[in-house]
Amino acid sequence: MSPADLVRVLVEPFTEPIVQRAAAGVVLLGIVGGLAGCWVVLYGLSYAAESLAHGSLPGMVVAVAAGLPLVVGTSGGLLVAAAAIALVARVPALGRDTAVSIVISTMLGLGALLALAPSTPRGLAALLFGDVLGLSTADLAVGVLVAALLAVLLTVFHGRLLAVGFDRESAARLGVRPGLVELLLLVLLGLALVVVVPALGNLLAAAILIGPAATARLVTRRVPSLLAVAVLLAIGCGLAGLEASYQLSTASGATIAATILVVYLLALGRATLRRRSVPPAGSSGPAVR
Amino acid sequence: MLGPFLFPFVQRSLAEIVLLSFAAGLLGSWVVLRGLAFFTHAVGHGSFPGLVLAGGLGLPPQLSALVVGLLFAGGLQRLSRARGGAYDVVTALLLIGALAVGVILASDVFHSGSDVETLLFGSLLAIGTQDLVLAGVAGLVALAASAWLGQAWLATGFDHDGARQLGLRSAAPDALLLLLVAVTAIAALTAVGVLLVSALFVVPAATARLLTRSLRALQAGAVLLVAAEGTAGLWLSVRINAPPGATIALVSGVVFGAAAALRAVVPLIVASRPVFRGR
Numbered sequence: 008m009s010p011a012d013l014v015r016v017l018v019e020p021f022t023e024p025i026v027q028r029a030a031a032g033v034v035l036l037g038i039v040g041g042l043a044g045c046w047v048v049l050y051g052l053s054y055a056a057e058s059l060a061h062g063s064l065p066g067m068v069v070a071v072a073a074g075l076p077l078v079v080g081t082s083g084g085l086l087v088a089a090a091a092i093a094l095v096a097r098v099p100a101l102g103r104d105t106a107v108s109i110v111i112s113t114m115l116g117l118g119a120l121l122a123l124a125p126s127t128p129r130g131l132a133a134l135l136f137g138d139v140l141g142l143s144t145a146d147l148a149v150g151v152l153v154a155a156l157l158a159v160l161l162t163v164f165h166g167r168l169l170a171v172g173f174d175r176e177s178a179a180r181l182g183v184r185p186g187l188v189e190l191l192l193l194v195l196l197g198l199a200l201v202v203v204v205p206a207l208g209n210l211l212a213a214a215i216l217i218g219p220a221a222t223a224r225l226v227t228r229r230v231p232s233l234l235a236v237a238v239l240l241a242i243g244c245g246l247a248g249l250e251a252s253y254q255l256s257t258a259s260g261a262t263i264a265a266t267i268l269v270v271y272l273l274a275l276g277r278a279t280l281r282r283r284s285v286p287p288a289g290s291s292g293p294a295v296r
Numbered sequence: 297m298l299g300p301f302l303f304p305f306v307q308r309s310l311a312e313i314v315l316l317s318f319a320a321g322l323l324g325s326w327v328v329l330r331g332l333a334f335f336t337h338a339v340g341h342g343s344f345p346g347l348v349l350a351g352g353l354g355l356p357p358q359l360s361a362l363v364v365g366l367l368f369a370g371g372l373q374r375l376s377r378a379r380g381g382a383y384d385v386v387t388a389l390l391l392i393g394a395l396a397v398g399v400i401l402a403s404d405v406f407h408s409g410s411d412v413e414t415l416l417f418g419s420l421l422a423i424g425t426q427d428l429v430l431a432g433v434a435g436l437v438a439l440a441a442s443a444w445l446g447q448a449w450l451a452t453g454f455d456h457d458g459a460r461q462l463g464l465r466s467a468a469p470d471a472l473l474l475l476l477v478a479v480t481a482i483a484a485l486t487a488v489g490v491l492l493v494s495a496l497f498v499v500p501a502a503t504a505r506l507l508t509r510s511l512r513a514l515q516a517g518a519v520l521l522v523a524a525e526g527t528a529g530l531w532l533s534v535r536i537n538a539p540p541g542a543t544i545a546l547v548s549g550v551v552f553g554a555a556a557a558l559r560a561v562v563p564l565i566v567a568s569r570p571v572f573r574g575r
Binding site: 048051053054056057061095098100101102104105107108109110111112113114115116117118119120123124125131132135136210211213214217218221255256257258260261262264265267268271272275278279 | 384
């Protein structure tokens with residue numbers, strides 16, 4: 008096969024309108040997931056991100072059953088799950104992980120109960136594993152809005168997020184309130200999930216938040232370049248996953264998630280090998296935390 | 297009232313839940329005390345591709361889930377020790393990766409169809425003899441391990457350095473705890489599915505933790521709660537024709553909520569008790 012043929016085969020999927028729409032969606036997911044994901048990873052919120060996505064299931068099922076837009080159900084589910092986790096985490100003697108686990112198991116149980124009830128339309132699998140190829144114009148519009156909002160919020164609060172992430176105590180002394188900043192980050196995470204969950208599914212959504220950001224962290228430590236690398240990686244993995252799912256005719260959301268994981272594992276392997284061959288530099292401490 | 301329990305297949309489900317309650321309650325207590333909730337959650341998810349493979353290739357599902365689940369747990373421990381691989385990041389990505397691989401296998405290789413929902417949320421009403429045997433063995437192993445290693449788990453959980461000074465090597469019992477949680481969680485997959493393992497291993501023990509500070513009472517309470525919530529959830533699911541695993545998860549969550557509310561209202565229950573009496 009000549010290079011021209013290869014290019015033609017690779018470009019072919021993107022001549023179809025449905026794939027073009029999905030590609031536009033994936034670019035938006037990449038921007039949203041990459042931007043929010045960096046702060047999620049820097050603040051050690053991976054479990055929260057993964058679980059909050061699970062927690063929106065009952066809301067999504069209710070939205071489908073009531074004929075409401077999925078975005079509405081997802082937001083509702085996320086709000087309830089976040090509030091419940093905040094509440095349970097305040098119970099003394101139980102850690103945050105246990106609180107998250109309790110809430111998520113209950114929400115998933117409720118979601119499955121509602122979804123598998125005889126009166127609910129079938130389609131639990133689409134909610135759990137997403138449907139990138141089924142994104143509507145409204146979904147894309149919401150994606151553009153959220154991406155813009157995230158970019159603005161992250162620019163405005165960049166300094167404060169950095170200060171609290173770097174050193175909670177001295178940030179407090181500088182007049183930044185850590186509690187408020189952490190709350191803001193949860194709001195940002197929720198905003199990102201509202202866009203990502205309907206596309207990639209309840210169970211796979213967190214991949215595009217955590218994966219590209221964690222991979223970027225292995226390559227660079229400065230926060231501005233971290234954000235840039237994460238967004239580019241998220242878009243790149245998304246498009247590559249879309250391409251692979253078209254060529255291999257596999258499920259699109261799962262293929263994107265698998266691509267993200269493979270890229271992360273490759274980066275982790277490379278980082279480990281380099282560390283073995285080069286003595287660790289003294290300056291390689293974490294930039295944030 | 298007892299109508300559902302007159303069906304032989306429901307009686308088998310009941311037996312499965314009661315047998316599982318030993319492993320889930322005893323090890324669940326350690327999961328809660330040692331903060332292993334995310335690990336437990338991840339191991340359940342991690343064995344999903346194993347179950348899909350077993351369904352597609354006609355392998356025994358428990359064995360296949362066990363092999364894949366143990367590979368997953370081992371990979372997780374190995375990768376999270378690599379520098380630059382933060383534990384929560386590696387866990388989250390690997391478990392999502394396992395789900396993604398499982399979905400691709402199910403939808404595009406084996407065309408497993410609606411079996412996927414059964415694997416995700418369990419099939420407690422279709423329990424085989426193998427499942428019962430596995431649950432019984434898991435319970436016995438959990439009992440023996442709790443009696444034999446409980447002291448070491450307690451010591452390392454509270455004070456790593458102190459435990460080392462007492463001559464306890466903290467690495468081996470800890471690794472064994474993770475291994476046991478992984479193996480017994482897999483015994484629970486037929487009952488509650490890969491997504492709801494925490495409904496048996498985390499929620500009841502966390503509920504018991506709210507109501508007592510003594511280790512013995514915590515473990516006994518957790519075992520009883522798993523059995524009671526499982527029985528109640530099973531009964532309800534047959535009455536309202538709902539999936540049993542999901543119903544049990546919901547019942548356990550509601551009981552936890554009630555216990556947390558009770559504790560907030562009646563703080564006397566736990567106040568002024570000594571911290572862990574141990575053995």
